[in-house]
Amino acid sequence: MSFDQSNAPFMERLVFNNRLAVVIIFSLVSLFLGYQALQVRPDTSFAKMIPLEHPYIVNMLEHQNDLANLGNSIRIAVAIEDGDIFSTEYMETLKQINDEVFFLPGVDRSNLRSLWTPNVRWTEVTEYGFDGGPVTNHPSYTNEEDLEELRANVLKSGEIGRLVANNFKSSIIEVPLQEFYPNPDNQSELLRLDYKQFSHLLEEKIRDRFQSENPNIKIHIVGFAKKVGDLIDGLIGVVGFFGIAFVITFVLLYMFTWCIRSTVSVLVTTVIAVIWQLGLINLVGFGLDPYSMLVPFLIFAIGISHGVQKINGIALQSGGADNALVAARLTFRQLFLPGMIAILADAVGFITLLVIKIDVIHELAIGASIGVAVIVFTNLIMLPVTISYLGISKKAVERSKRDAVREHPFWRFLSNVAHPNVAPWMVIVALVAGTTCFVYQKNNIKVGDLDAGAPELRPDSRYNKDNDFIIQNYTTSSDILVVMVATPPEKCSAYETMEAIDQLQWKMQNLEGVQSAVSLVTVAKQVIMGSNEGNLKWQGLSRNQDVLNNAISRAPSGMFNAACSLAPVMVFLDDHKADTLKRATAAVEEFAAEYNTDDMEFKLAAGNAGIEAATNEIISSSELLILVLVYIWVGVMCMITFRSLPATICIVLPLILTSVLGNALMAFLGIGMKVATLPVIALGVGIGVDYGIYIYSRLESFLRQGMPLQEAYYETLRSTGKAVLFTGLCLAIGVATWIFSAIKFQADMGLMLTFMFLVNMIGAMLLLPALARFLINPEKVRKSSGSKLSH
């Protein structure tokens, strides 16, 4: 072999002198991790999506068993288009649906409620006391007389707005679910409710079947189980996006290289990186949730971009080198270190996400860090080795040879940004844009989810349309903040407790954004009034303990626990905007500070609004921390690499501008600061810094050769500009497909990341050289000892 190895670094000798061993080891590892990757399962555990360490959530989990009945049920609204519910047609259909639902797996049959179940009753006060009966007391409703009786019973039932729509054109089947239910074939065995299967059963056996049987019937389904089912379906849909990203990348890659061999090599090694990553997260014990689902996309995009840098380098080297092996070795020598540094920057950017105390984000951070680490092996080592065997097509080599000498008008034009007359304008434009957007986002950005309905899904998704239907036709809100009132056992009905709860309810009801508040006090007052012949003048709490005990004994289950040591107060909110939540939780905390005693404690918070309030607090407190950590880290990385403060500023300032523009875009598009947008900060900056590192390292090397700034920048663009452009495009395409995800926060993440990747690239290409005009002294660079990346 004629190649001179004497000055080759150790890593290069290790890899390229044992090429066959490297290929065999990589193949074996790929086989093993590929097998592991096949075991990865979708995993949508509720607990992982909430900030478990937040005091609200700690309180909620402490009382989880006592609150069990508040959560897991679905509501099926059966609506009739033409006519009203008091018709034979409607009642017969409702009965069939009711029976069908009854036999679905996981349904808590004893607590099923609908017009057809005997537990839905009417009551009235008569001279003889309470009178009552089931609302439906005929096996079928075929004549006007019976239907008239039904109408009267419904009016007396107090279910209007709850089980029966305000306009009498729909009614609800309330279906409580059991997370674990006995196997029908083997009663001693407990099965876990499969949300995906259950959601599909609802579609097939209920919605599709009855809507097609009778076009006059429309069915709307809401509830946690349905939402999770839809989320899982959306998750599976995302897999299809991977295919789309793959095809687009293939086409672009081919256009970039004009070499099918290197195109396939890059794609294959990158897919191997994804397979390794999936295999490794399975080994670590993680599943794929809606957040970590996005990691393979990121890894794919980052892998491709590193692969492109490699191919670009090898093609350039091939012009002067004897053969593919030498070209690969030279490229390896030149790009291994900057590649490592860029990947290290990515990985640490991801690791800063660990400050967010939410499990899905932890898994995302760890999964993504593992993924980028894998790229070191696949795209920095495996890819050059592969190319050293396969070589690059003649056509591609010819092209890069031509490119190396010919004049590029576009790059020439672009290099003007470093011109002394243009650079100040670039900086001024950036400053103006930066300050304007900073002020705009400061005033307009909101924390939390801003759309109505289930924030995980799109506002126009079927689930959210169903949710809208129920909100519009029933007197209920889907945003519930639950305050837990904890007392010693048997004290939940003490007058002092009840009186304080009543005050809390009243305080909350007077709060802007609160629709109503309900607790055992609400029920107790009604029962005390009912026990006094319905006289409104008795609708108050009694100081007599026996009266109170009797009164709450009629409360529905879930209003207090079996030990009478916990009573939830349900506060129904207008929406789940951060301001509304903040106002509500602040009011409760103020009340708790005044009323909490040793025997009575008002604790926040459960209910979806309670969880969101906790999440919002975590987001607000984490956002700044993540930004500071990411920028400190990126700054340190640049300082180590270039040993120059001006260089660091040149690289970091465009990133900060992008972050500000990104926030302004979020404010403009009405995307709230939420769990899903926090990773964007870390990912956007961590990956965005790659461009700056690549561009500056080349710029520095040309400056060192004695070129003036603008000329050095032109040479930088000519050698690496195309690769940088292409990298930005690859990253953007990898994440842009998420914009079409059925899951709202994935779409938001996709949009924001696409924006961040593209703007970071533009910032690095336009602003970095303009800043260099002011900050970098070419003379000093030439005389300096040179950075780690000098060649």
Next chain:
Amino acid sequence: MREPTRWRTQTTQLAFAIGQRAQFRKQSFAARVLKAAGLGALLMTASITPALAADTVAEAPKPAIMSDLASHSLLLDVASAGDRLVAVGSRGHIVYSDDQGASWTQAQSPVRQLLTAVYFADASHGWAVGHDGVILHSSDAGASWELQYRDPALDEAADPDGPGLLERPLMDVWFRDANTGFAFGAYGTYLRTDDAGKTWEDLSFDIDNPDGFHYNAVTAVQGTGLFLVGEMGTMYRSPDFGDSWETLQSSPYDGTWFGTAGTGLEGQVVVWGLRGNMYRSADFGDSWEQVELHTPNNGPLEATLLGGNLSADGSLSVVGAGGVVVTSTDHGKTFNVAVRPDRVALATAKRLPDGELVLVGQQGVVKAAANGLPENQ
């Protein structure tokens, strides 16, 4: 004799095992029927553990909280103080309006208890009564209030082992002049003052009511005397406007009466109560004839009638559960029945000089057209 279900707690001190409470919650319909038949007391569980250690039965009164929604939550009575309207209700709320009910201001109130009735002896002096036996007084037409009286049992030393407190809310109040007035309440409570409320004397034994039935409403019948009605068909009259009371045995109905009013004619009185029952007497209660009330669908009215008033122009307006408003312009001979579409329970009604009605009830105060329906219909 049929006995309505009343949860008279002084007779139900039966301490059951705690676990039975949960069982009670899920009791069958049969159990409810039993209870309705009067056996309820036996089924009830009772825990007589004292709520919290305290020196007295009840804490010192705390002033009502000023709230934006005070005029939109439960209100039970409304009265005129000159041109001003004053309404009272839940959590000690007192609200007043100087523009005939268009807008309402919350007054300072010294208590948080449910207030049940309000009466003004003249344009500026008024009294409000309510739970805990509270009596409040205002001498500035309802803008500010002071506490004159509350159930003395509340200030006694608490006895953790004794029977629970018997709740005796006051239900109605009437003043003969600015000094002499009467308050009536649950379990036969009857109080009198002759010094504008500075002192109140418990005269419960002056009225013949051995079973301690609740008094629900009192009214002055033009030129004739006072008429008092209550639980289980009880009726009393006082020809000398409160100095002596006579028990009437002529009650045509043994369900509860919730309200009574004169008709504007001497000796004429109307009473009403459970299940749409209404009777009229032309001889101060000696004899009665039923007033037939029919819903707009022409069925018999079955909704409970709660409160009502005779207005200065001689028209009667009575309201009740389910948003029912019944009005009469012929001294109570015939009534028009309206059912408000929101079906919100109403406590009482007052006709304004322009003929419109002010209704108070479950959702606070609302103005209505002369027939009781929403104004825009």
